[in-house]
Amino acid sequence: MRRARRLVVLAALVALTACSAPQTSMVPASRSLVFGTLVSPADRSADEARGGVSAAMVELSWEQAEPAEGTFDDRYLRSVRADVDTLRATGRTVTLGLGLHHAPDWVLALPGGRFVDEHGDPSEEANLVFARRSRHAAEQYLAHIAAVLDPSLVHDVRLTSGGVAEVLYPGGGHYWAFDDNAQGGADLPASMPPNPLPGWRPGQPGPDESQVREWADWYVGALDDVVVWQISTLSALGFTGGYEVLTPGVGVRPGEYATAIRDRLPAGLLGAGAAWQVFYQRLPRRPDLTVYVSSVADGSGGDDVCRAEDRDVPVDSSAVEGWSAVRWQARLAAEYGYSLSGENPGWRQSPALDRSYVDLTDSGMMAAALAQARGCGFRSFYWAHAEQLWDGTVPFEVYAARIAGA
Incomplete structure (x- = not known):
């Protein structure tokens, strides 16, 4: 059910936009663009490295690493460490997925361990946003991971909301x-400001528009808080690499955000917290943070690419409403001083995306994703996932050829 709910969120975020054909980029392509794969198999690392794929990614699982509170499966963790060592031995950098969204059942059973929506229904995902005790449990897990894996071996870490695989709340259109x-x-994390409208539920009368906006900003801002908490925790554990902040799709852009507030927050995509202009404006300005578009070439905005004049378009302009997810998030990265990276939608997201995924022509997902990565000045691009490059879904040789510009 967790995967099903996530697919509902992604389907909304990825909603295809009927727009004009992609424009030719007027932004110089990054000369240092790094290519990678997601969940990179160690036994294929030498092949991927020879094909120009110099970045690898390893995904942890909290439930596998710590099946009972305080009881760690070090055999599993040592196997992950062995994969990291193998990947690095082939000359590749390693990006680490923390696996917090694969939370064990004992975490979900903690007081406040699940989100609760406006109808009183609990989530299937762990609540690391509003529950200090859950965060403390995660801190113990991350400390043990750092002791086994060695933070110096990791180039980048992927940051999410904790309970979900990207910086989102659970789906379903709820808050x-x-x-x-x-x-x-009493167990609200000390870093979190208090709820500005306790007791109020979206859709109810009572507060005026400015108060509803304050609540909506607080709600989205809570995702900033959980991201900053992860950064602080990892920094204290000795990690000195970069942080990729995973934000999918176009989200709820400024005009839609204003409408949702005027309408007292009806059920919809905003429940997932995906108002990226609010989120990135509130995130600390740090050179080690990367806006990571986890839906490159999702069909939004006709998969258009960035243009030099985009920097002159205000982020609250109606002109951004038709842009692709990549172009929109690139504009936010430029506005707030972050680098930019990303990945394509993975296999089995929707029938339309799957057709694009296996389309190896210049009209397919891979060609569009690499055009957006190059045209928007990405720092790195990862193909999701390595498994599909080696099981025949999309031949690895095609990815290698596209990387080489063939």
Whole structure:
């Protein structure tokens, strides 16, 4: 059910936009663009490296690493460490997925361990946004990971909301700030400002528009807080690499955000917290943070690429409403001083995306993704996932040829 709910969120984020054909980029392509794969198999690392894929990614699983509180499966963790060593031995950098969204059942059973929506229904995902005790459990897990894996071996870490695989709340169109702590309980993390409208639920009368906006900004801003908490935790554990902040799709852009607030936050995509202009404006300005578009070539905006004049378009302009996810998030990265990276939608997301995924022509997903990565000045691009490059879905040789510019 967790995967099903995530696919509902992604389907909304990826909603195809009927727009004009992609424009020719007027932004110089990055000369240092790095190519990678997601969940990179160690036994194929030498082949991927020879094909120009110099970045690898390893994904952890919290439930596998710590099946019971305080009990760690070090055999599993040593196998992950062995994969990291193999990948690095072939000359590749390693990006680490923390696997917090694969939370063990004992974490979900903690007081406040699940999100609660406006109807009082609990989530299937772990609540690391509003529950200090859950964050403390995650901190113990991350400390043990750091002791086994050695932070110096990792080039980048992928940051999410903790309970979900990207910086999102659970899906379903609901709002997920109605557990006891989110409503003002004692276990709210100290870094989180209090709920500005405790007791109020989206859609209800009462607060004026400015108050609804304050609540919506607080709700989205809580995702900033959980990201900053992960950075602080990892930094204290000795990690000195970069942070990729995973934000999918176009989200709820400024005009849509204003409409949602005027309408007292009806059920919809904003429940997932995906208002990227609000999120990135509130995120600390750090040179080690990367806006990571986890939906490159998702069909939005006709998969258009960035243009030099985009920097002159205000982020609250109606002109951005038709842009692709990549172009829109590139504009936000430029506005707030972050680098830019990303990955394409993975296999089995939707029938339309799957058709694009296996289309190896210049009209397919791979060609569009690499055009956006090059045309928008990406720092790195990862193909999702390595498995599909080696099981025949899309031949690895095609990716290697596209990387080489053939």
